[in-house]
Amino acid sequence: MSIAALSPDLVLTNATVLTVDATDTEAEAVAVWGTRIGAVGSARDIDALADGRTKKIDLKGRCVLPGLTDPHVHFADGGAAMMSRVDCRDFYSNVRSIQQIAEKITEQASKQPPGTWIVAHGSPMQNFRMPEKRFPDRRDLDAAAPDHPVAINFGAHITIANTKALELAGIDAAAPAPAGGAIEFDGNGEPTGKLVERAQFLVRSVVPKYSYEQMKEGVLFAAERCLARGITNIHDIVTNDASIRAYQELVDEGTLPIRVSILIRVIEAAIRKESLLNLGIKTGFGNDWLRIGGVKMSIDGGITGHVAKFYEPYVDDPCHEGLIRIEQDELDETVEAYHRAGHRVCIHAIGDVAMDMALLSLEKALKAHPREDHRHRVEHLGNWLVNDARMDVITRNRILPVPNIPFMHFIWESLLDCIGEKRLENSFNIRDMLKAGLQITSGSDGPAYWPLDSLRDLGTAVSRRTWTGKTVGADQAVSVRDAIRMFTVNAAYNAFEEKIKGSIEPGKLADFAVLAENPYAVAPEKIKDIPVDMTVVNGKIAFFRDGADGLEA
Ligand SMILES: [Zn+2]
Missing domain, CATH: 2.30.40.10 (Urease, subunit C, domain 1)
Structure with a gap:
């Protein structure tokens, strides 16, 4: 039969x-x-x-x-973090001040033996929204938990450590900042507890790491929340062996609930740059559940920590001009090597300096070694500052910008304070980019910043409404049809999976x-x-x- x-x-x-x-x-x-x-x-x-x-x-x-698909998430790490960290985020919990953060830390301290780590997370740019208009410092955290090392990150780019945590990390008044990072000192030359970008690794390296078993639990925990919002696919940026092993075991056990395309971070990660090249594995390796979707690298820091690299200074903090984590030479060399090895490259670039570096690198590699169907991505491109000249480079080289609609939804006001109105003119210009023929999708950067919710992002692409009910750039609103396509077919194309996902047609996967x-x-x-x-x-x-x-x- x-x-x-x-x-x-x-x-x-x-x-x-x-x-x-x-x-x-x-x-x-x-x-x-x-x-x-x-x-x-x-x-x-x-x-x-x-x-x-x-x-x-x-x-x-x-x-x-x-x-639905969320094409830019930090899932394996984020899921484990969601399960274990003290939640001090303001969007989804009711923590609205340094005082309340301190209370949560004190409460946690009462539950664990002295000397054990308390790791917490807040929201990106929470300092803009708290009445104190600043992050807590080490003394606030010392007062909250004098007998425990405490580290709390606000987004991916800023960590605040208390005195015990700084001691364990070996950070004192004489500590030199690592390249691509910064340690903040007060007027007396003492560290304030604030660590930026690569300096965060000084603390992270002494905090107990998640085992791959914890990562498996974290993935299941976060995946359940995805399924409840219709998300069946994610593109996860992975930085370590434990997360990849966790995914693979879940596939073997038949318990991975959603499909995962992994974007392997190859600089500033526990995975060495050469490893993937040495293996000869290229993008696409894997199966319908778990696949290598490309490699990822980050040029500048994040805007949420004032470390994205712009040509102009930050409006609220003219002393800050951002951080470059990979110099152009290293970037060019890495992009070319992975491009030639058959990988799709995803480059994080938030500030306009970094955007230009990413576009330059990709154009150079494509010129030297043309490849038809590369689908190279620039993460966070499309959030702002996509002027005509940049749009030209993008379309000419068929580069895929991956903007982040939740940045508009959740932190619009903080962005305005931070980089000013002028740089945010025509921001999140989804409509223009779709019109230019680019298959735009949008990544959430969750789940630690905010939960993954592609329907929320789809709705925001249409309504342009922020969390506080403000309408932003109504002329860039897209139709319901286009918004649906962003999180389905466009996202499938983005992962080289348009033949098996993204639409309801005979032969495709039943998701x-x-x-x-x-x-x-x-x-x-x-x-x-x-x-x-x-x-x-x-x-x-x-x-x-x-x-x-x-x-x-
Ligand atoms: Zn990210």
Whole structure:
């Protein structure tokens, strides 16, 4: 018997199926054989394929989308951190002042033996939003937990350590800052506790590391939250062997709940630059669950720590001009080596100096060694300062900018304070970039900054609304259609996976997000709040929302 003669294993019917195919066809039902989509069409035609062995789910008018993708996350590390760190973030917890941070640290200290590490995390740019208008310093943390080493990071670029933590890290008044990092000193020449970029590693290297077992738990913990928002794919930036081993074991055990494309960080990481080149493995290696999606490197620091490298000084802090972590020579050499070895390169560039360095490096490598389908990315490009000249380089070389819509949603006001209105003119210019023919998607940079939620980001691309209800750059709002494409087909293309993911078409993987409402039918600012009632991965129900009205799993 041919496989086509068998009835489908799963039928989702009585739905609005947004297929996101080339012409954005709408269907009513979809049939799945095993792990793949077999047929898409009217409820009548698809229902007719089902028999007694078919699991048939009546979606009662709900909306089906292809499983969503978040293409820039720090997941394996972030997931473990979410489980173990003291949460002092302001967006999702109620910690709004240094006083409240101190209370949380004190509370944690009462639960653990003296001398053991307290590691906490806050939100990026939280100093802008707290009444004290600053980060805590080492003395605040000493007062909160005098007998414990304490480290708290605010985003990826700033860590504050208390006196005990500084001692363990060997940081005193005479400590030299490592290249690509900074140690802040007060008027008496004593460290304040603030460590920037590479200087954070001085503390991180003495904090107990996550084992790959903890990473596995962290991945499962964070993946559950993804599934609850219809996310079935992530592109995770990994920096160490433990996270890669964790993923591989989860695949072996058949328990990895979402599909992962790993972007391997090769500079400032526990993985040496040569390792991947020596192996001869190129981008694409892996399977439908776990694949090498490319390599990653970071030119400058983050804006959230005033260490992104701009030509002009920071508005609120003219002494800061940012940090360059990789010089042009090293960048060119690394980009060329990976480009020639068949890898897709992802370069983090936040400030305009770094953007120009990234574009220059990529153009040089492509000129010297042309390759048709490279899909090289620049992370965070598209957030701001994509002027005509840069747009030209981007389109001419078919480079993929990966902007971060949550930066607009969550920290717009802080960005304004930090780099000023002028640099934020025409920022997050998603509409222009789509118009230029670029397959734009958007990464969240979560889960430690804020949770992964591609529906939130999709809705924000349409509404341009910030967390505080402000509308930003309405002329760059995109249509619902384009926003859906960003997090489905465009993201699949971004991972070289458009043949198996990104749309609901026969032959593709059976990954779906079932939404309680159709994004076309609700007000733009409400899209982000649409409940996800069910998520299907690989033809199996991976998430089912308790209380989803009239729906039976
Ligand atoms: Zn990132």
